[in-house]
Amino acid sequence: MPRNGGPVSGIMLGIDFGSKFIKVAEVSARGGELELLSAGILPTPSGLLSGDAIVDPQGAAETIKTLLQQVGVHTNKVVITVKGQTSVVIRIIEVPKMREDELADAMRWEIERHVPFASTGAVAMDYAPLQPMSTIPEEETGEVLLAVAEEGLIKAVVDSLELAGLEAVVIDIEPLALGRCFVGKDPELKGRTVAILQMGARSSELTVIGYDNPRLTRTLNIGGNNLTSAIGNALSVSDEEAEKIKKRYAAILVEKLGVPTPTLPPAEEEAPFFPFSPTYELPPEETPPSRVETPPERELPADEKEIREEVFEAMLPILGDIVNELRRSFEYVRSRAEELQIERLIVSGGGALIRDIDKFFSRELGVPTEVGDPLKGMKLNPRLSPAYLREISPLLSVAIGSAIRDFV
Numbered sequence: 001m002p003r004n005g006g007p008v009s010g011i012m013l014g015i016d017f018g019s020k021f022i023k024v025a026e027v028s029a030r031g032g033e034l035e036l037l038s039a040g041i042l043p044t045p046s047g048l049l050s051g052d053a054i055v056d057p058q059g060a061a062e063t064i065k066t067l068l069q070q071v072g073v074h075t076n077k078v079v080i081t082v083k084g085q086t087s088v089v090i091r092i093i094e095v096p097k098m099r100e101d102e103l104a105d106a107m108r109w110e111i112e113r114h115v116p117f118a119s120t121g122a123v124a125m126d127y128a129p130l131q132p133m134s135t136i137p138e139e140e141t142g143e144v145l146l147a148v149a150e151e152g153l154i155k156a157v158v159d160s161l162e163l164a165g166l167e168a169v170v171i172d173i174e175p176l177a178l179g180r181c182f183v184g185k186d187p188e189l190k191g192r193t194v195a196i197l198q199m200g201a202r203s204s205e206l207t208v209i210g211y212d213n214p215r216l217t218r219t220l221n222i223g224g225n226n227l228t229s230a231i232g233n234a235l236s237v238s239d240e241e242a243e244k245i246k247k248r249y250a251a252i253l254v255e256k257l258g259v260p261t262p263t264l265p266p267a268e269e270e271a272p273f274f275p276f277s278p279t280y281e282l283p284p285e286e287t288p289p290s291r292v293e294t295p296p297e298r299e300l301p302a303d304e305k306e307i308r309e310e311v312f313e314a315m316l317p318i319l320g321d322i323v324n325e326l327r328r329s330f331e332y333v334r335s336r337a338e339e340l341q342i343e344r345l346i347v348s349g350g351g352a353l354i355r356d357i358d359k360f361f362s363r364e365l366g367v368p369t370e371v372g373d374p375l376k377g378m379k380l381n382p383r384l385s386p387a388y389l390r391e392i393s394p395l396l397s398v399a400i401g402s403a404i405r406d407f408v
């Protein structure tokens, strides 16, 4: 939740433990000014995660330590994020006006009703009303942001950090980190209605921020892994090869896009409380390169153009599925509150590295779209390589949004 009060000083680490890459950002705040002190990414070694959960805290700690040594950090205090998937549910719930002390019971009841894993084991939960209950008129409803995770998942995260010699100040959730990163620290966007699409490897996450708070969060079980598999199938190559090809050639060929498909009718009701499909099982894969390579800018020779076209054709149905999900979600937001017109879509995460992905969404959705710049509004430590930062910046948004938790 946004912090009230004056500027806070300090240094904080943000860690984003993704299934493909582990990211770290260290941010200092002084007199309201933010500085990125260090940042970096490392491929997530295979075997550390099963589904969304860390199953090898010792291995996770070693990887975190290696990354921290590489980037060089000044603090051991960390904010780490989890995201909505099979073992984590993040949801905005509408509740009748009630006293804040009644909310805890109401939330427990919501969890029992709607969180499947709550019936089989212990959960950790947190919630925050999006506006003070006392300000809601009688007979009206308010919204509460609820996050529920399997307790074991949270424990493994905390254990990993401890083993790495770090102190978990807070376990945060991705939608809040993204809201801070792209809206909270951008005076131009503060107060506006902004959708953020975080395109990860296993899944993607849509967050709509309005009045500086999340208005909708939804996990889409579509991510970069699906694109890689589709490319692998189309080109008859292994996933490992497809991943390399994707990084080099993935681009939106704007001239090949047809007329945008019409908007779907708005969903009658919000998607079911637990819209997640079963965990996406990945084929075993090789460790990806430690840096994200951006595709070349130069004009491609004819045979490479052909590959680019094939890659584009392979990705298109999957990107189309994402567009449909976004349309439904945007309609849902509009149907809930007339004044919440999505003014901008920000694309972030590894998928934002697909060349011209912003043009694709803007054309398909009719919403101004940009690839988010997580570094906006921050000073950069002169020690950091601008070229490296440019390369990896779309991957850093969650880590930066976590690190600035107490500063914006």
Ligand SMILES: Nc1ncnc2c1ncn2[C@@H]1O[C@H](COP(=O)(O)OP(=O)(O)OP(=O)(O)O)[C@@H](O)[C@H]1O
Pocket: 017, 018, 019, 020, 021, 022, 199, 200, 201, 202, 203, 204, 223, 224, 225, 228, 243, 246, 247, 248, 250, 292, 293, 294, 295, 349, 350, 351, 353, 354, 355, 395
């Ligand atoms: N240049 C590129 N073009 C297209 N996709 C890319 C590029 N570089 C990286 N990716 C993809 O981005 C994804 C990794 O992004 P990211 O680090 O945001 O995911 P993650 O956080 O590890 O995954 P998750 O959050 O789902 O666990 C991978 O699917 C990778 O293939």
Ligand SMILES: [Mg+2]
Pocket: 016, 017, 018, 019, 200, 201, 349
């Ligand atoms: Mg991620």
